[in-house]
Amino acid sequence: MGIVSPGFSGRRRTADLPPGQYLTDDFPVLSAGPTPRVRPEEWSFTITTETGREHRWTWREFRALPTERPTVDLHCVTRWSKLGTHWEGVSLDTLLAGVETTADHALAHSYGGYTTNMPLADLRDGKAWIAFRFDGEALAPEHGGPARLLVPHLYLWKSAKWVRGITLLTHDRPGFWESAGYHDYGDPWREQRYWGD
Amino acid sequence: MARAAVLGRLTWRVGEVRALREETPTARTLILHVPGWPGHQAGQHVDVRLTAPDGYTAVRSYSLANSLANAPDAERVELTVQRVPDGEVSPYLTRILAVGDPLEIRGPVGGWFVWRPDRPEPVQLVAGGSGVVPLMAMIRTHRAASSRAPMRLLYSVRDPEAALYREELADLAASEDGPEVTCVYTRAAPPGRSRAPGRIDADLLAAATWPPEAGPSCYVCGPTGFVERAADLLVAAGHEPARIRTERFGPSGGSR
Numbered sequence: 001m002g003i004v005s006p007g008f009s010g011r012r013r014t015a016d017l018p019p020g021q022y023l024t025d026d027f028p029v030l031s032a033g034p035t036p037r038v039r040p041e042e043w044s045f046t047i048t049t050e051t052g053r054e055h056r057w058t059w060r061e062f063r064a065l066p067t068e069r070p071t072v073d074l075h076c077v078t079r080w081s082k083l084g085t086h087w088e089g090v091s092l093d094t095l096l097a098g099v100e101t102t103a104d105h106a107l108a109h110s111y112g113g114y115t116t117n118m119p120l121a122d123l124r125d126g127k128a129w130i131a132f133r134f135d136g137e138a139l140a141p142e143h144g145g146p147a148r149l150l151v152p153h154l155y156l157w158k159s160a161k162w163v164r165g166i167t168l169l170t171h172d173r174p175g176f177w178e179s180a181g182y183h184d185y186g187d188p189w190r191e192q193r194y195w196g197d
Numbered sequence: 198m199a200r201a202a203v204l205g206r207l208t209w210r211v212g213e214v215r216a217l218r219e220e221t222p223t224a225r226t227l228i229l230h231v232p233g234w235p236g237h238q239a240g241q242h243v244d245v246r247l248t249a250p251d252g253y254t255a256v257r258s259y260s261l262a263n264s265l266a267n268a269p270d271a272e273r274v275e276l277t278v279q280r281v282p283d284g285e286v287s288p289y290l291t292r293i294l295a296v297g298d299p300l301e302i303r304g305p306v307g308g309w310f311v312w313r314p315d316r317p318e319p320v321q322l323v324a325g326g327s328g329v330v331p332l333m334a335m336i337r338t339h340r341a342a343s344s345r346a347p348m349r350l351l352y353s354v355r356d357p358e359a360a361l362y363r364e365e366l367a368d369l370a371a372s373e374d375g376p377e378v379t380c381v382y383t384r385a386a387p388p389g390r391s392r393a394p395g396r397i398d399a400d401l402l403a404a405a406t407w408p409p410e411a412g413p414s415c416y417v418c419g420p421t422g423f424v425e426r427a428a429d430l431l432v433a434a435g436h437e438p439a440r441i442r443t444e445r446f447g448p449s450g451g452s453r
Contacts, residue, residue, distance in 0.1 A: 002209065002246055002248040002254060002301050003211055003248060003299050003301060004248050004249070004250055005247040005248050005249070005289070005294075005298070005299075005300070005301075006293075006295075006298055007289070007293045007294075008247045008248065008249050008255075008289050008293070009249050009250075010247065010249045010253050010254075010255050010285060011255070011285050012253060020254075020256055022255070022285070028421065028445075028446070029421045029425070029445055030445055031443060031445065032309055032310075032442065032443060033428070033438055033439070033441050033442060033443055034428035034429060034431065034432050034438045034441050034443065035425060035428065035429070036438070078258060079256065079257065079258075112438060113439060142421075142425055176309075177309075179308075180307070180308035180309050181207075181306060181307065181308050194206075194207050194306065195206060195207075196206030196207065197207075
């Protein structure tokens with residue numbers, strides 16, 4: 001236990017949240033730069049395998065794929081959590097179904113240059129989506145529209161906004177925040193915020 | 198985007214409150230002595246942890262306000278805290294915390310929203326409200342390191358009463374070699390101002406910030422709506438998105 005702060009009583013959590021998180025009802029925005037404005041007609045999504053093979057979807061092709069409507073909790077490393085959010089997107093299982101790979105790692109890329117890494121296993125088995133709708137509405141640009149990666153079991157910086165592709169790798173390659181002091185994996189329930197956590 | 202700073206493992210340290218400075222009716226600067234402090238760069242922040250007698254803890258992030266460039270005391274940490282109505286941590290820090298109290302912090306955190314005084318290119322700082330805190334650390338570093346990089350600050354704030362670091366910024370604006378400072382007001386301007394209170398716009402940006410041809414690095418910090426608007430305006434004016442670094446905070450997602 002830390003040293004007691006004289007005169008501090010604090011508020012107790014009411015919901016079951018990961019350690020160090022607090023509940024919010026709004027949807028804060030955190031990004032490292034200006035919000036890219038990408039029109040659906042110029043958007044595409046590419047999975048590149050470790051052999052360099054590319055699997056590419058235009059917006060029209062992407063939107064023709066079967067979709068899912070996950071309801072998930074979001075946990076941001078800046079300590080807010082938002083519970084029971086409603087999304088619509090294409091499961092990574094669907095996108096990876098025709099992709100031949102022996103890679104163990106993935107690096108997501110975004111319009112604007114952002115990157116974030118995760119084990120490929122964390123994108124499979126119903127755990128991740130390319131989401132294009134939030135709360136029944138087209139995903140707003142400041143929240144990553146037209147489409148973002150959604151990997152809700154990891155801290156939200158892993159859910160890359162304005163996603164444009166995923167590169168499959170045989171070795172781990174740290175992304176943008178992972179190179180700037182933030183944890184490589186980022187499990188909120190183990191409170192993996194920074195390097196060494 | 199370029200990779201930035203390297204950080205080691207972050208451990209909690211116990212600082213002591215050496216002094217408190219009231220900046221506005223709702224904001225206060227905490228001046229701490231933190232034994233073993235590893236140092237920090239302008240733009241970085243720290244986590245502050247409060248612990249109740251039963252072990253309950255609450256942690257929030259706050260921007261570092263002071264510069265350690267050529268500082269006599271390398272273990273000095275200054276945080277400026279804006280009181281958030283109905284907040285859990287900021288009311289304690291701005292009202293209850295007293296000189297001599299211990300305060301746990303860990304950091305510094307953040308390797309992206311950072312300015313280093315060895316950078317030669319012009320710097321454009323754009324602040325909304327308490328978003329001026331990490332930018333003030335950059336201004337103080339600029340001065341302490343005698344940087345020759347041309348620096349400008351555009352500071353948008355509700356009214357003169359709400360402005361942080363008012364006197365220090367006025368002194369800077371009056372000095373020959375200091376950064377150029379433009380304060381604008383969204384609700385109420387001081388008497389004699391030609392510009393009516395209002396949100397920042399393209400005309401203001403054209404008049405008070407570096408043009409894109411000057412090739413400035415831009416740092417924008419403030420509430421989400423302000424940063425969205427300011428960053429969009431900078432991009433529309435022709436600034437390269439990759440040269441615009443932002444830090445946003447929302448009503449409750451934010452921390453400061």
